[in-house]
Amino acid sequence: MGIFSSRGKRHLDGHKDLTHHDDFIDIRGSVKNIYIPIVLPNRKEIELMVKEGDSVKVGTRIGTRNDFYVPIYSPISGVVKGTVSRFDAINGRPVNHLVIENDFEYTREECALRTVNLDNSQEEIFAAIKEAGLVGLGGAGFPTYIKYGKPVGIHSLLVNAVECEPYLTTDYHAIKNDAEYLLKGAQLLVKALGADQAIIAFKVHKEDMKDKILGLLPNYENVKIVEVPDAYPMGWERTLVRQVFKKEYNALPSEVGVVVNNAQTVISLGHALLDGEPLHHRLVTVSGDGIVNPNNVICPIYTPANEVIEACGGYVDADINLIPGGPMCGKAVVKDEFALVPQMGALTVLKAVKYEQQACLRCGECTMNCPSGLQPVEIQIAVKKGDVERMLALKAKSCVECGMCSYVCPSHIDVVENMRKAKLQIRVKETKDALAKKQQEAKEASSTSSK
Ligand code: SF4
Ligand code: SF4
Numbered sequence: 001m002g003i004f005s006s007r008g009k010r011h012l013d014g015h016k017d018l019t020h021h022d023d024f025i026d027i028r029g030s031v032k033n034i035y036i037p038i039v040l041p042n043r044k045e046i047e048l049m050v051k052e053g054d055s056v057k058v059g060t061r062i063g064t065r066n067d068f069y070v071p072i073y074s075p076i077s078g079v080v081k082g083t084v085s086r087f088d089a090i091n092g093r094p095v096n097h098l099v100i101e102n103d104f105e106y107t108r109e110e111c112a113l114r115t116v117n118l119d120n121s122q123e124e125i126f127a128a129i130k131e132a133g134l135v136g137l138g139g140a141g142f143p144t145y146i147k148y149g150k151p152v153g154i155h156s157l158l159v160n161a162v163e164c165e166p167y168l169t170t171d172y173h174a175i176k177n178d179a180e181y182l183l184k185g186a187q188l189l190v191k192a193l194g195a196d197q198a199i200i201a202f203k204v205h206k207e208d209m210k211d212k213i214l215g216l217l218p219n220y221e222n223v224k225i226v227e228v229p230d231a232y233p234m235g236w237e238r239t240l241v242r243q244v245f246k247k248e249y250n251a252l253p254s255e256v257g258v259v260v261n262n263a264q265t266v267i268s269l270g271h272a273l274l275d276g277e278p279l280h281h282r283l284v285t286v287s288g289d290g291i292v293n294p295n296n297v298i299c300p301i302y303t304p305a306n307e308v309i310e311a312c313g314g315y316v317d318a319d320i321n322l323i324p325g326g327p328m329c330g331k332a333v334v335k336d337e338f339a340l341v342p343q344m345g346a347l348t349v350l351k352a353v354k355y356e357q358q359a360c361l362r363c364g365e366c367t368m369n370c371p372s373g374l375q376p377v378e379i380q381i382a383v384k385k386g387d388v389e390r391m392l393a394l395k396a397k398s399c400v401e402c403g404m405c406s407y408v409c410p411s412h413i414d415v416v417e418n419m420r421k422a423k424l425q426i427r428v429k430e431t432k433d434a435l436a437k438k439q440q441e442a443k444e445a446s447s448t449s450s451k
Contacts, residue, residue, distance in 0.1 A: 009229070009231040009232065009233070009234065009239065009371065010231055010232050010369065010404070010407075010408075011229075011230055011231050011232070012164075012166055012231075012232045012328075012407075013166065014166050014167070014230075015166050015167050015287065015288075016166075016167065016168075016169050016172075018167065018287045018288075018294040019167070019169045019285050019286075019287050019294050019295055019296050020169055020172070022173070022176075023295070024173070024283065024295065024296045024297065024298055025295050025296070025297045025298070025311050025312065026297075026298040026299075027297060027298065027299050027303070027307065027308065027311050028106070028281060028298060028299065028300055029104060030307075030311075031076075031102055031299060031300055031303045031304075031307060032101065032102055033081070033099055033100065033101050033102065033304075034075060034076055034099075034100050034102065034300055034301075034302040034303055034304075034339065035084070035086055035097035035098070035099055035302055035304060035339040036062070036063075036072065036097055036098040036100070036302045036339065037088045037090070037091070037095055037096075037097050037339060037341065038063070038083065038095070038096050038097060038098050039088075039091065039095035039096055040065065040067060040091075041090055041091050042067060044065070044066065044067045045066075046063045046064065046065055046066070046072060046098075047063055047064050047065075047066050048062065048063040048098065049061055049062055049063050049064070050062045050063070050080045050098075051080065052080055052081065052082040053079065053080065054079070054080045055077075055078070055079055055080075056074040056076075056077060056078060056079070056080060056100060057074065057077045057107045057108055057109045058073075058074060058075060058076060058077050058106055058107065058108045058109065058112075058280050059073050059074065059108055059109035059112030059113075059277065059278050059280070060073065060074045060109055060112075061073055061074075061112075062074050062080075062098065062100075063098070065143075068143045068146065069130065069143075069145075070133050070135065070143050071131060071133040071278075072133060073112060073133060073278035073279075073280070074100060074280075075279070075280035075281060075300040075301045075302060076100060076102045076103075076106065076280070076300050077102075077103050077105050077106055077107040077108075078100050078101045078102045078103040079100070079101050079103070080098065080099070080100055080101075081099040081100065081101050082098075082099060083096045083097060083098055083099065084096070084097055084099055085097070086337060086338070086339070087333075087335045087337055087338050088338055088339065089305075089324045089333050089338040089344070090141075090341060092333075097339060102300075108277075111276055112276055112277065112278055113128065113131055113132060113272055113273075113276040113277065113278060114127075114128055114131065114276065115128070115273065115274060115275065115276045116128040116188070116273050116274075117188075117273075117274065118187065118188065118191060122191060122192055122194055125148075125188055125191055125192040125273065126145070126148050126149070126192050128272070128273050129144065129145045129148050129189075129192060129269060129272075129273070130145040132144075132145075132268075132269060132272035132273065132278060132279075133278060133279075134265060134268055134269060134272065134278075134279060134342070135342055135343055136261070136262055136265050136343060137262050137264040137265045137268060137279075137282070137342060137343055137345060138160060138171075138235075138262030138263075138264070138265065138343070138345075139262075139325055139326075139329065139343055139344075139345070140343065141341070141342070141343035144261065144265055144269065147254075147259050147261065148189070148192045148193060148259070151192070151193040151194055151195070151254070151259070152254075153254075153257050154193045154194065154195045154254060154257050154258065154259055155195055155196050155197070155257040155258070156195055156196065156197050156198070156199055156245075156257065156258050156259075157186060157189050157190050157193055157195055157197070157198040157199070157258075157259050157260075157261065158198075158199050158201060158240065158241065158244060158245075158253070158258050158259070158260045158261075159182070159186055159198055159199065159200040159201065159260075159261060159262075159263050159266050160201060160235055160237070160240060160260055160261065160262050160263060161175055161200055161201060161202040161209075161262075161263035162201055162202055162203055162228060162234050162235035162240060163202075163203070163235060164203070164231070164232045164233055164234045164235035164236075165232075165235070165325070165326025165327070165328055165329060165346070166232075166326060166327055166328065166348075167285060167287040167288060167294075167326055167327065167346065167348050168285050168287075168326050168345065168346045169285050169287075169296060170264065170282070170283040170284065170285050170296060170345045170346065171262070171263045171264055171345075172206060172209055173283055173296055174263065174264045174267055174283060175202075175209050175212070175213070175263055175267070176208060176209050176212055178267045178270075179209075179212045179213050179215075179216055180216060181267045181270035181271055181274075182200070182213070182263060182266055182267050182270065183213070183216055183217070183219075183220045183223055184220075184270045184274060185266040185267055185268075185269045185270025185271075185273065185274075186198035186200065186220070186223050186266050186270075187220055187222065187223065188269070188270070188273050188274075189259075189261065189266065189269065190222055190223075193259055195259070196222065197222045197223065197224060198222065198223045198224070199223075199224050199225070199226055199244060200213065200223065200224070200225045200226070200263070201225075201226050201227075201228050201240055201243075201244055202225070202227060202228070202263075203227065203228060203229070203230045203234065204227045204228070204229065204230055205230065206227075210225065210227070213225055226244055228240065228243050228244070229243075232328065232402075232404065233328070233371055233400075233402045233404065236371060236400055236402060237253055237260050238253075238371070238372070238400075239371050240260065241253050241256065241258055241260065245258060264282070264345065279301060279342055280300060280301065281298055281299060281300050281301060282298075282299070282301055282342065282345060283296050283297070283298055283345065284296065284297050284299060284308055284340060284344065284345055284346060284347060285345065285346040285347070286308055286309060286311075286312045286346070286347045286349070287346070287347075287348060287349070288327075288348045288349040288350045289316070289349075289350060289351050290315055290316055290317065290320035290321070290322075290349035290350050290351045290352075291309065291312050291313065291314075291315065291316065291347075291349040292312060292313025292314055292315070292316055293312045293313040294312065295311075295312050297311055297312065299340065301340065301341070301342050302339045302340065302341065303339065303340050304336075304337050304338070304339055304340075305322075305324070305336045305337065305338050305339070305340055305344075305347055306336040306337050308340065308347060309322075309336060309347065309349070315349060316351065317351060317352075319351070319352040320349050320350065320351055320352055321349070321350045321351075321352055322336055322347065322348075322349055323347070323348040323349075323350070324338070324340075324344050324346070324347060325344065325345075325346055325348065326346055326348055327348050327350065327403070328402060328403035328404070328407065329401060329402060329403055330346075330348060355412035356412065357411065357412050357413055357414075358410075358411035358412065358413075359411060360377060360380075360411055360413060361410060361411055362377065363410060364377065365408045365409060365410065366404075366405035366408060366409055366415050368408075369404050369405065369407075369408045370404060370405055371400070371402060371404065372395075372398045372399060372400060372402075374394065374395060374396070374398060374399060374419075375394055376399075376405040376415045376416075376418070376419060377415075378390075378394055379391055379394050379396045379399075379418065379419060379422050380413075380415060380418035380419075380422075382394060382396075382422065383418050383421050383422050383425065386425065388425050388426055388429045391422045391425065391426055392426060396419060396422035396423060396426060397423060397426055399416075399419040399422070399423060401416055401419060401420065402416075403416050405419070
């Protein structure tokens with residue numbers, strides 16, 4: 001275990017050296033089919049604009065999310081083969097996927113997106129951000145354009161390049177390889193926000209990445225860099241805003257004049273806005289002691305995870321834990337054929353280690369280390385009792401599922417899983433309460449009208 005740095009933050013063994021090298025594996029020439037999940041976790045379906053037998057190019061619009069407006073573009077050229085039910089890691093169950101067969105030509109749509117530059121108005125840049133269809137590539141998958149919709153009083157764009165999860169190195173490599181688009185993208189986003197500056201935050205000791213950015217910075221007067229301590233969860237929005245601006249907020253960083261975006265999201269927006277190219281491929285870190293050749297893999301988005309794993313030599317053993325994302329925030333899945341959706345930048349494969357779970361010692365380590373200032377030990381007692389009021393009083397909804405409480409627990413209790421259960425129980429109760437309120441209102445309205 002690492003060195004204690006301060007309450008709610010810890011230096012962790014990053015294992016980043018496993019994939020720090022530049023010797024990536026590119027599988028764009030071998031991925032035969034891609035699978036686009038067409039059912040979202042909220043059970044809403046993507047509205048498709050293509051059907052079986054249609055030809056598509058890289059950048060062909062194949063559908064739109066209709067809970068939020070998020071257009072979806074094909075990352076390959078080829079033929080639509082129809083739909084098939086497959087396991088989806090985000091939904092945690094099988095859902096329908098659109099299948100596109102690769103013709104390996106990678107023919108591109110001309111002008112897939114409308115381009116903009118710094119001469120365009122704030123509104124025009126926002127419209128282009130919305131049309132790019134990007135979601136946060138740091139893991140959250142939240143539609144990016146929403147942060148740029150009605151910016152009021154925003155002074156800074158904070159570009160999050162901290163990548164504090166162990167094993168992950170895609171932000172680091174993406175910035176090194178595409179620093180110019182990071183800076184150009186940041187400049188456009190600053191204009192879209194009507195802000196004064198962009199600040200790129202990354203961890204100390206990333207000298208080669210830092211030199212790359214510093215070499216370009218003289219051409220970007222409203223972009224700055226800041227180095228932050230090598231601690232977990234420094235990349236969490238709230239911790240990072242606190243570190244850089246010394247400010248606290250309730251729900252969103254915009255309350256203190258800040259919008260935060262992940263570095264790869266900014267790079268991809270740079271390509272979308274300046275070159276008219278929607279996101280079609282990305283780097284995925286495949287790392288951990290359970291994979292034969294840890295590496296970064298370049299693949300079309302929506303590539304099946306098992307193909308990326310095979311490209312890295314497969315598993316060292318049958319008994320492994322496969323985690324989409326990093327080991328702290330990610331949750332192990334039991335199947336590996338799920339599609340790598342845009343926000344999935346990592347697969348962590350760890351040898352299964354069996355820990356005997358012990359009774360809670362009431363040692364308080366989880367509380368001491370929670371960056372949200374919660375009392376996980378008390379929340380899990382409330383979960384066991386099914387006491388939702390107590391969970392609410394203990395602010396369980398503020399848990400960001402960073403995994404720190406499980407990491408520090410000497411009894412090997414899966415504390416974060418209990419936090420997820422608390423949030424689920426609260427959601428269920430809130431839904432039931434809202435439904436009961438609606439029914440009561442309908443009853444009152446009908447009794448009033450019948451009088
Ligand atoms: S997972 Fe939640 S409760 Fe646990 S340390 Fe992180 S924020 Fe706190
Ligand atoms: S860290 Fe583990 S053992 Fe200690 S109080 Fe929290 S849940 Fe209990």
